[in-house]
Amino acid sequence: MVKKYLDKISLADAINKLKNNFKSSRTDIEKIKTAEAEGRITARGIKALRSAPDYYAAAMDGIAVKARMTEGASERNPVQLKSGLDAVEVDTGDPIPEQFNSVIKIEEVNQIDRNTYSIEKGVPPWHNIRSIGESAVKGNLLVPAAQRLKDYDIGALLEAGVVEVEVYQKPQITIIPTGDELIEAAGTPEKGELVEFNSQMVRAALRKWGAKVKISEIIPDQKQLIEKALIEAAVTSDIIIILSGSSAGRGDYTIDILREKGEILFHGVNIMPGKPLIAAEVETKPVFGLPGYPLSAWLDNHLFIRELIYQLQGVEAPSFNQIEAKVNRKVTSDIGLEEFLRVNLIFDTNDQYTAIPLKRGSSAMESILKADGIMRIAENKEGMHSGDKAPVILLKERNKIKNDLLLIGSHDLSLDLIRNQLRKRGYNFDLKLQTVGSMAGLTALRRNESQLAGAHLLDPETGEYNIKHLKDLFKGSKMVILNLVHRKQGLYLKKGNPKGISNINDLIDKDVNYVNRQRGAGTRVLFDYLLEQNDIAPVQINGYTKEEFTHIAAAAAVGRGSADAALGIRAAAEVMDVDFLPLAEEKYDLIFREEILDYPQIQDLINLIKQEEIKNKIENLGGYQCRKTGEIRILDL
Amino acid sequence: MVKKYLDKISLADAINKLKNNFKSSRTDIEKIKTAEAEGRITARGIKALRSAPDYYAAAMDGIAVKARMTEGASERNPVQLKSGLDAVEVDTGDPIPEQFNSVIKIEEVNQIDRNTYSIEKGVPPWHNIRSIGESAVKGNLLVPAAQRLKDYDIGALLEAGVVEVEVYQKPQITIIPTGDELIEAAGTPEKGELVEFNSQMVRAALRKWGAKVKISEIIPDQKQLIEKALIEAAVTSDIIIILSGSSAGRGDYTIDILREKGEILFHGVNIMPGKPLIAAEVETKPVFGLPGYPLSAWLDNHLFIRELIYQLQGVEAPSFNQIEAKVNRKVTSDIGLEEFLRVNLIFDTNDQYTAIPLKRGSSAMESILKADGIMRIAENKEGMHSGDKAPVILLKERNKIKNDLLLIGSHDLSLDLIRNQLRKRGYNFDLKLQTVGSMAGLTALRRNESQLAGAHLLDPETGEYNIKHLKDLFKGSKMVILNLVHRKQGLYLKKGNPKGISNINDLIDKDVNYVNRQRGAGTRVLFDYLLEQNDIAPVQINGYTKEEFTHIAAAAAVGRGSADAALGIRAAAEVMDVDFLPLAEEKYDLIFREEILDYPQIQDLINLIKQEEIKNKIENLGGYQCRKTGEIRILDL
Structure with a gap:
């Protein structure tokens, strides 16, 4: 087939x-009012129908004079001019009466009495006078054919008497x-x-x-x-x-x-x-x-x-707003296909953009919602190696991307809340989120693909979170652990718990379908830890190898009936309307390099999550505790 | 005062x-249809109201199968599947029936008969199947507050069941x-x-x-x-x-x-x-x-x-589209004022922009119509020296500016016509014109402020045009002289010639007001030549020191009655409806450096003006002869 x-x-x-x-x-040509023509494309060149100004006009507020009469005026020998006879008051734009040929600006004129001006500086002829046609000259081409009309074109055309224009129909x-x-x-x-x-x-x-x-x-x-x-x-x-x-x-x-x-x-x-x-x-x-x-x-x-x-309107499409970005990982791509990959971008201290690919798959709208741009991998390339560069079509404004923070790591619902609060309160940056799991988040941070990682990786030996993994991955660096939340992990169960699951041992049942989280996810590490503590082998869990990538997806799988149980955080259970059986509390941290601790965006973020109002909002999501939220620990590794 | x-x-x-x-x-918040919300700014964060997909769905056209049944299939040992029982045909997006857990794409399926498929490759479970929430997950933040909605946001919101959004009113x-x-x-x-x-x-x-x-x-x-x-x-x-x-x-x-x-x-x-x-x-x-x-x-x-x-809608204004450009001349500016100067831009071979200031004066709309950008000279700067750089806010698209040709020089009406024809015929560049006079045009070309100069400078000794001036200015360079037109120069006179002027000697009259062209204009050189040939001294001409900067402005001055006579080309007389007394024919050339002769834009320009249709259009303007139009002479100076 x-x-x-x-x-x-x-x-x-x-x-x-x-x-x-x-x-x-081409589309048909239509005649429209010039005043409504902004953004439309001219079908013919447009000439000025009148000159502007059409007469000699004052370029300043002041008095119109005969230049010759002002010769030799100085502080010591001011010249006096009779109002109405030797000079007449003019405002900017006023026509200059025939007998005068220059203008002295108002600041340089002393009015002695009602009929007399005194000046201390002479002017040459035609000073401060706008020539005929200074702004537009009758018959001159103002705008050529095939040009998109701008706001100032509208102004210039109306000034020159052009009240209708011929444009291509939309x-x-x-x-x-x-x-x-x-x-x-x-x-x-x-x-x-x-x-x-x-x-x-x-x-x-x-x-x-x-x-x-x-x-x-x-x-x-x-x-x-x-x-x-x-x-x-x-x-x-x-x-x-x-x-x-x-x-x-x-x-x-x-x-x-x-x-x-x-x-x-x-x-x-x-x-x-x-x-x-x-x-x-x-x-x-x-x-x-x-x-x-x-x-x-x-x-x-x-x-x-x-x-x-x-x-169809006679012009070239504008070029895409494009930059060059490098990648810090290997990116595969089929030879013979030009690939357009949604990417996040971060801007590093060397004035370079790094592109971090988002999920592929042309069905996943989420990937474009989260993207900063679309990276083009040429048809003749079999993917990219770390360090390679490729063009990226920007979806957002360059300067905004430069301000943003990118967090790659484990998924937590409080991050959505924080992101939204930052925008709502008018901070000039976005907290962008890529959900990949705790380990993948730390790996991205090590590759300088993000400013922040989010992780909740338990060390079963010490009971500590994230520290062991940082020691392994960031030897020689100074790292900051910023506590975000403590949160409940537990089992998602179908509404009403039809299979009667009351502890982790109940998962060992032919009739119970579990759905796991992906390898490297903190929740999977926790699940393995819980299995081990209860002497359960993974093979005993029906569905251990089936993976979902977020808490919500796991809860959804249970909610829709394709699984009976999954481990995850409480907040997702409430969103997906499934039962929740608490099993443990864990710590979720934000992790970043110490050198960006004093960045204004990082400081803004820390100050925001320390606010009582924000902590309350997070705790209201369900299953959260903010007793250490905002606390910082610096590790010199 | x-x-x-x-x-x-x-x-x-x-x-x-x-x-x-x-x-x-802030403006008030209003609820509008999502489908109409492109470009509007969100007043609140928007969460997905449903997951998408909401079920396991085929990611490919193909057959849904039980993965286990496909194990071990190969070219030599194909596996046969009974239609309806072991496999069922699915199109992209179709739900996967409960009993199946993987999809084999249509290209990899052989249909043996109506009821039997044969496959030569096995698939793992959940292959080519879209997970629940792959595109959107119920409850997840899709778009934060204070974000301008894009076309793909509209798509994602509708997919996730969000049919109305709260945005700030315009x-x-x-x-x-x-x-x-x-x-x-x-x-x-x-x-x-x-x-x-x-x-x-x-x-x-x-x-x-x-x-x-x-x-x-x-x-x-x-x-x-x-x-x-x-x-x-x-x-x-x-x-x-x-x-x-x-x-x-x-x-x-x-x-x-x-x-x-x-x-x-x-x-x-x-x-x-x-x-x-x-x-x-x-x-x-x-x-x-x-x-x-x-x-x-x-x-x-x-x-x-x-x-x-x-x-008022809760976001920052987008940054201006700005580049850095250098100037090749001294540019004055008042200290204590940030100056915004309309400029043309040219893009040189060193990937640098050069800015060439246009007329100042906030009344001259023409200067912004012609501009590529607005150069900002900082408040604390007393102008710029040649080589200095300053930011320029772009009014046009960067890539379009790079394609354009800038002509600085003497004014000729055929240039408007050519410019318009280039646009009309869909050439991908604009011929931009700065009118400054022949000498100033050559000077700009020497300073690399333009690609083209337009000049009609007579050498009284040889009767040749432009060659002597090129020898003076471009020693050591190879220059191209491209003839544009031969054209009539003559006197603009009031309609009906009330002062009875029939030759140049009639200008020597107390009662005749002449208006001259600016120093360095070819027409002024010609006027001086005509005066000399007729043994007339400049002081004998009433108005010799009054200057206009274009043919049209000169003709307008006569038309409006502020002067009785001016020298210029016939075409302007027709536009301004004044009489025209022919005095001489002159040659008007385009001049450029030999190294750009093979530029596509230059070749396009040459080919265009050589067309009979274009020559006819030019001659129809009045006073033009195109017998040498398009002829090239290369000077090795």
Whole structure:
């Protein structure tokens, strides 16, 4: 059973093919009010219809004079001028009466009496006088064709008498969502149903780029219906987008329809995500079949449709805001595919950006929510080695990224709360979180991929948390342990505890499905410790090898019934509405290098978590104790 | 007579004072549809209301299987699976039936018959299966407070069941234009009237920054009326802007009203342009009195009001897009004033930007239309020396600036036409023009402030154009002379030639006012040559010392009656509707260094002007001959 892709092509070839195919397509030209034209693109060059100023005008508040009469004026020999005859008061912008040819500014004029001015400095002719056409000259080209109008263009055009401008119409785009399994975003999905949100996400971007967008109703997987919607849209639209119109499973008719009704430009591009894209021409209009995975749809929209929106208005799309970043680890990537990897960025003291990849997978919206940028690994590269550099398209403002703190480590719900409080209180940085488990967090910190790690790693021999692991990993460094919380760990159990689990020994049961946390997670270390204390071998636990990556995911697995028990923190049990059987209390710390202890952001963070109000909020999450929160220990390792 | 400024303060102090004064002011919070929230700023953190996926789902098109049954499958020992029993077909996103725990992708499945699949490779459990919460986990913070929502946020929020979000309302701003001399932008001004366009320009920017804007009718200079408009606006608006509300001439009541009705925060900031700004608080609302000069109003709007629009929604304004640029000449600037100078930028082979200042004067809109950026000369600097660097706020996209060509030199109308044609035909660069006269153009080229000069400098001894001047200025260099046009020079005369001027000798008349071009302009060189040939001394010409800087300005001076005659090219006479008495034909060339001859932009330019269609368009402007247009001569000097 093979996929129906046509031969895939490279990103550059695909973009070129698309742009060339619609090279001379433009939206219609419309005449609109200049005052409403900011951001619109001129269809023709615009000339000044009048000069501004149209007469000699005062450039200052002052008196208009005959320059020759002011010659030789000085402090010792001031010159007196008769008001009305030798001089007349003018405000900025006032026309200069014919008999005068210069202006003395108000600060340099002494009024002797109602009819007499005295000046102590002469002026040359045409001083402080605006020439005709100083600002705009009738007939001069003010704005060329194919230019996006700025606020100051609006001002200059109106000044020069241009009250209407000819611009390209905003491209009209129709989005057609297709799929039997889809329901409107406002609905609540049953099992097997998917909420259709790609259309809204794609529309938000299209509007930002200056398009007008119509979203059709969701069309079921029936060839005739999709065909009808497409042909109707082609009449009224400049671009048509068929959503989930590019995959190759059962019932994906888009490619067949496009082949029959028009011409396929390409199907499949050598990029990841975004590979299964279709571009076609139907009734002279560009039609795109976007993949169903949201990150694929998002990327294809940004790489392809965006280009066309600008081209239809006669201009090039703006370049992406891009920087270079290095990686501090090996990053794999398929050769033959240009990969677009969501990354966090940190800015180091050498003025360099380090990129830290987030989860792959084009279905995980969380990875783009958390990302600072999208790293591009070229098609001809088999991944990157530590130290290699690659371009990163920024999703956030450069200066903001520089201020942020990145925490990589174990998951704790109080971190969300703290992050939100920092934003709410107007701190000028974000606390960004990557959830990977305690050990992976410390490893990232050692690789200088983060400013902070979050860990709760128990040393069974001493009963201490994190210290042993820091000694192993950071020999020769000074490290800070900042206590965040003490928290309850326990078992998530189905509501009402149908299997009657009352202690860890009850997990040894053929009929009990456990779900574990991933290797290196503090919770897994704790679970192993609890098993050992109770003389239980891992093989006795049904599901020991099945892993979830966060407390919430573990609680969700229990809540949804795919597991009977999992170990985790209380707060997640409350969110997922499962029972919670407390087994232990543990300590959760933030860890960072001593050299950043005096950074303003670190100090802000420490001061925030020390506040009683914040501690109360954390304890209210359930299962938390803040008796040591904010306490610092510095280790010289 | 002294100005009414309060003590002026520095830019940084003024911004701080403003932001601190309205530190806790926020617009109201409103609940809007998530789908419409792109670009809006969250008032609270937003948590996922459901997990996505909410069940185990296929990550690929393929067949769902029991992993254990696939163990040991290989090419030599394929495993056969019964459809419906051992395996079931699934599309991406489909829920995995309870009895299965892994997915084999469609490309790796052979269908033997209707009921049998064959596979040649086993899969581990949970392969190609999306976990519960892979994209979003119920209860997790998706977006913190005080964050601008992006297109992908919209997608993620909808996926997680968040169909409404709480955001800050767009700030409501009222603009009140004041001034007896103002008329609406759509009208035609009489002498002494000014078109009121600042309100439209300011509104365009405010809207771009996310505000809702109301412009009141123009209020005459009457204290009571302005006061009434202000108090009314304070009820409904988050910010009030009084236009031309900051100067100190007669009839500018704003400062008095603000002092009586509220509290002045500052009046006058140490910046140029933009100095006479008023910021005040009235009825808890920020009120600005913006200067009347458009570039002052523009800059104050960008430096102050923009900050407040963002702060009212709980976030920092984005940083300006800024680069560093050096200057290749001395640039004067007043100490004690931070100066914002409109500049063109060129990008040299050393990856450095050079800034070339445009006209000063806050009334000249043309200078900002032509600018690539705004150079900031710090308050404590007395200008810059050649080689010094300063920050430049970019008005255009960095990559576009790098492609552009900058031509500094004599003015010719065909250049506007060529510039517009380049844009119209979709070339990816702009031909930027700074009009300064032939000699100044060559000097700029020598200082590497431009790629191209435009010159028509006659050598009276040889009758040749430009060659002698190039020999003087570019010894040791290889230079290219590219002929642009031959064109008629002649006298602009009032319509109907009331003074009966029929040759150059008629200018020697007490009653004839001539207006000259500036020193270094090719037209002035020609005029001097014509005077000499006719044995006329400059002092015999009434108005010889009065200078205009372009053909059009010279023709305008004649058209408006402030001069009786001026020398210039025919095309400008047609634009300004004055008579034209031809006196000579001259050659106008483009000049550049030989090393850029093979630049694509230069080649594009040469190819364009060689086209018959373009030559015809130029000749149709009047007074032009294109018999040598596009011809190249390379000089090894």
